[in-house]
Amino acid sequence: MTRPLSSMRLLALALVIATFAAACGSSDTPEPLEGVAADIYSGDCSELDGRQVTIYSGRSENLMDPVLSAFECETGIETAVRYDSATNLALTLAEEGDRTSADVFLSNSPGPIGFLDQRNLLGEIEPDVLALVDDQNRSGDGRWVGFSGRKRVAVYNIDSVSVDELPESVFELTDQEWRDRVAIPGTNGSFLDWFTVFRAQEGDAVATQWLNDMVANGAKFYANNRSIVDAVGRGEIDLGLVNHYYNYQEAAAIGEDHRALNHDLAGDDIGSLLIITAATVVENADNSAEAHELIRYLLSEPVQRYYTEETFEYPLAAGVQPADILPPLNASGTATIDFDSLGGGLEASLEIIEASGIANQ
Amino acid sequence: MTAPSAQTITTPTVRTRRGTRAPLALRGVGIVLAVAFAFPGLYVVWRNISTGADPIGMLGTSRTLAPLGRTLQLAVLVSAASAAIGTALAWLTTRTDVPLRRLWRMLLPIPLVFPTFIGAAAFIRTLNPGGLANDLLDGIGIERTFELRGLFGAWLVLTLFTYPYVYLPVAARLQRLAGSLEESARVLGDTAGQTFRRIVLPQITSAILAGTLLVFLYTISDFGAVQLMRYDTLTRAINTNYLARPSVAFALSLLLLVLAVAVVIGERAVTRSTPQAGSARSTRVVQYRLGAWRWPAAALVVLVASLAVGAPLVAMLDWAGDGIIRATRDGRPLTVDADKVFEAARHTLESSVLAALAAVAAVLPIALLVGRYRSRSGSFSHAIVIGSFALPGILIALALRFWTLRSGFAGELFADSKALLIFAYVVRFGSLAMGITLVAVQSVPDRFHDVGATLGAGRLRRFRTIDLPLMTPGLLAAVGLVLLSTMKELPISLLIAPIGYQTLTTRIFSSFEESFVAEAGIMAVVLVAMSGVLSWLLVLRRAEHR
Numbered sequence: 001m002t003r004p005l006s007s008m009r010l011l012a013l014a015l016v017i018a019t020f021a022a023a024c025g026s027s028d029t030p031e032p033l034e035g036v037a038a039d040i041y042s043g044d045c046s047e048l049d050g051r052q053v054t055i056y057s058g059r060s061e062n063l064m065d066p067v068l069s070a071f072e073c074e075t076g077i078e079t080a081v082r083y084d085s086a087t088n089l090a091l092t093l094a095e096e097g098d099r100t101s102a103d104v105f106l107s108n109s110p111g112p113i114g115f116l117d118q119r120n121l122l123g124e125i126e127p128d129v130l131a132l133v134d135d136q137n138r139s140g141d142g143r144w145v146g147f148s149g150r151k152r153v154a155v156y157n158i159d160s161v162s163v164d165e166l167p168e169s170v171f172e173l174t175d176q177e178w179r180d181r182v183a184i185p186g187t188n189g190s191f192l193d194w195f196t197v198f199r200a201q202e203g204d205a206v207a208t209q210w211l212n213d214m215v216a217n218g219a220k221f222y223a224n225n226r227s228i229v230d231a232v233g234r235g236e237i238d239l240g241l242v243n244h245y246y247n248y249q250e251a252a253a254i255g256e257d258h259r260a261l262n263h264d265l266a267g268d269d270i271g272s273l274l275i276i277t278a279a280t281v282v283e284n285a286d287n288s289a290e291a292h293e294l295i296r297y298l299l300s301e302p303v304q305r306y307y308t309e310e311t312f313e314y315p316l317a318a319g320v321q322p323a324d325i326l327p328p329l330n331a332s333g334t335a336t337i338d339f340d341s342l343g344g345g346l347e348a349s350l351e352i353i354e355a356s357g358i359a360n361q
Numbered sequence: 362m363t364a365p366s367a368q369t370i371t372t373p374t375v376r377t378r379r380g381t382r383a384p385l386a387l388r389g390v391g392i393v394l395a396v397a398f399a400f401p402g403l404y405v406v407w408r409n410i411s412t413g414a415d416p417i418g419m420l421g422t423s424r425t426l427a428p429l430g431r432t433l434q435l436a437v438l439v440s441a442a443s444a445a446i447g448t449a450l451a452w453l454t455t456r457t458d459v460p461l462r463r464l465w466r467m468l469l470p471i472p473l474v475f476p477t478f479i480g481a482a483a484f485i486r487t488l489n490p491g492g493l494a495n496d497l498l499d500g501i502g503i504e505r506t507f508e509l510r511g512l513f514g515a516w517l518v519l520t521l522f523t524y525p526y527v528y529l530p531v532a533a534r535l536q537r538l539a540g541s542l543e544e545s546a547r548v549l550g551d552t553a554g555q556t557f558r559r560i561v562l563p564q565i566t567s568a569i570l571a572g573t574l575l576v577f578l579y580t581i582s583d584f585g586a587v588q589l590m591r592y593d594t595l596t597r598a599i600n601t602n603y604l605a606r607p608s609v610a611f612a613l614s615l616l617l618l619v620l621a622v623a624v625v626i627g628e629r630a631v632t633r634s635t636p637q638a639g640s641a642r643s644t645r646v647v648q649y650r651l652g653a654w655r656w657p658a659a660a661l662v663v664l665v666a667s668l669a670v671g672a673p674l675v676a677m678l679d680w681a682g683d684g685i686i687r688a689t690r691d692g693r694p695l696t697v698d699a700d701k702v703f704e705a706a707r708h709t710l711e712s713s714v715l716a717a718l719a720a721v722a723a724v725l726p727i728a729l730l731v732g733r734y735r736s737r738s739g740s741f742s743h744a745i746v747i748g749s750f751a752l753p754g755i756l757i758a759l760a761l762r763f764w765t766l767r768s769g770f771a772g773e774l775f776a777d778s779k780a781l782l783i784f785a786y787v788v789r790f791g792s793l794a795m796g797i798t799l800v801a802v803q804s805v806p807d808r809f810h811d812v813g814a815t816l817g818a819g820r821l822r823r824f825r826t827i828d829l830p831l832m833t834p835g836l837l838a839a840v841g842l843v844l845l846s847t848m849k850e851l852p853i854s855l856l857i858a859p860i861g862y863q864t865l866t867t868r869i870f871s872s873f874e875e876s877f878v879a880e881a882g883i884m885a886v887v888l889v890a891m892s893g894v895l896s897w898l899l900v901l902r903r904a905e906h907r
Contacts, residue, residue, distance in 0.1 A: 090604065227482065
């Protein structure tokens, strides 16, 4: 009977290893900042003073961690973060209601914010924090404030698209010339948001017609921005409508094997919309003061500079200029999102997108 | 391991204790477990009521029927392919002289550990136009424009991800089948094929069915693969509707659940009507010489392993390697360091081992109720446990948030604790352990119990000395299935884990979705390496003892 016994022993061993591993967890002693976080704050760290703030972040750890480390070091406020997609976090907040432990919710697209706002789950942000950004980058009723921007662009494959055939407007993409060559992130959140603004600005008839024409012209559905940038970089498809941000990340990781570049459509074209990533304070947050301090920190000069220099986004505050690598925003025509019109607008957008049949292209 | 310690016993059917009622305590435990497993389903029902959803009305619309039809089509095709591939691989690697058996037995369960969002993307990266395989073929002058997408793409990727659901239980069963009947058949002149069909297949049918059911349910609940392969199924419709039209999302989820329960009940009916071939443990398993078929068989195993494990791994290694090289050459510094990876790996190991053991412990009472006593309440619990596998993980996470925040004291106690995380994993993956555990329970012949009872052994002692040793291979396979699946679990790990408790999979997700592909690649390689070691410990080490 040695065999069954040894299997049991094996299981016991695994359990012991797991428990041991759990017991010897690393402790968080405050250390001087290193790496990217040190670019944001290079002074001596304050002791954590017992104040804390809980964050639900739709922006990933890679983008948030250096900022939050610097924040903890500089202010002594401890941060606790749950990371997930903004959509899933918004759904969770809706389930948790006023019993949530979250103080701050960060979203990288407007839809989830509209969803929460509709359910009265967002608190008012104090005027002095709102005032850190321009009117167009914050909500009229003070429920959200933008802290970085991602611009809609056309990403194209440099081997199969020549520079002189690049379009000026998304409306050109319904031409025969672009038949079967364009990728659309169909039901992805940021596309849904963009399409909702498209409807608000150009009217339902024009927007619906454009999408139906795109489908008729053989536009292809892709899961999300990242998969489009990947496909364009490999040459699987020629051009895609995405946020500008992803191509920089992909190129930074893969280098010249990645055969794609961003192309800016005309400044006044809907295809050049700036989509804002925004911060909100949860209604009845336990740590409202700390929440405001965090948001103020996100809008400070070092963090704004970090977001544009290191993660290639458009800064929205503190007079910080976009990184040299980014094409300048066209001041005259750049449309920013009126989030407040988005909440109820998503449903109608989804109806139109579903009816167009893009999801099965 | 020399002299056989138990006689080889095979009977065409094994009597179950139909007349015997299950002990009261066991029935009580069964009911409690059923309630625990039912809460995501109850949540979906409650949300249908609270959002005023109209699932029945929606069923009539083409907007529902078209994705539902595609879901069914895909699930049937994937199930059929996985059943065939999983069974063939199990037989080849446990019963034949196919070369490098031990290597394949370590590699073949690994696809279970690929999170679909990065696994499917890795397939695309390797196999699609401009991908790594393409570069290779280009080098030798072959121009290729094949593109993995739609029904075919989703079918291929999901089959390669899910065949282990069949492979593992069937391999566990094959290792325990008594050789006497097979030997007799061979002596009487049956070919290997005839022996397989007449003697082996009937004895492994219940294991194949149980595994195939899981494949079916996994396929209808999958979102990552169908999304990336651009095949529009019910889960995609659910996902796009959460924010904009919650009532639609919950109505569609309910349809998914009803479909799952119907399929589970159907499977039970089929399994009940097939005679349960039981056998005691055998120390001698018949090994077949494949002769001229040895190399074609080897080719099949190599093909599956290189597609299922090799293709995604190549892309992950490529992402990781490029990123590391670039970072050392003054490129962008990596955003993960060894500490973070180590911490995440530790969390992954600890939570998945605990979840796997807890899951098997949780389904064992139900398996005993169903397998030994044919208890009605046991069948009910069984259907609930397995049916929940069709619910997307996000719904289980939301359901847990919903219930814990409304259960007062208990909610306070467990909110944000590891115990809650493990519980959620058990609910999500208990179904995986259920089928194999049931087959294991049924493989213990009643007459052993009768003998034990006659000799005066109490119930617990009989369980420890008779059942447990005989069920061990099955239970270990169950542990392995849950373990590897938990390691890749995403939605629950993100939403239910204590704040700040990151696993490898959650870190891979964070990195990958924001196009930090190098970081995602590095951690995915670590995840696969870990699963290889665990798979070796659970599957291969046992084989060496044989």
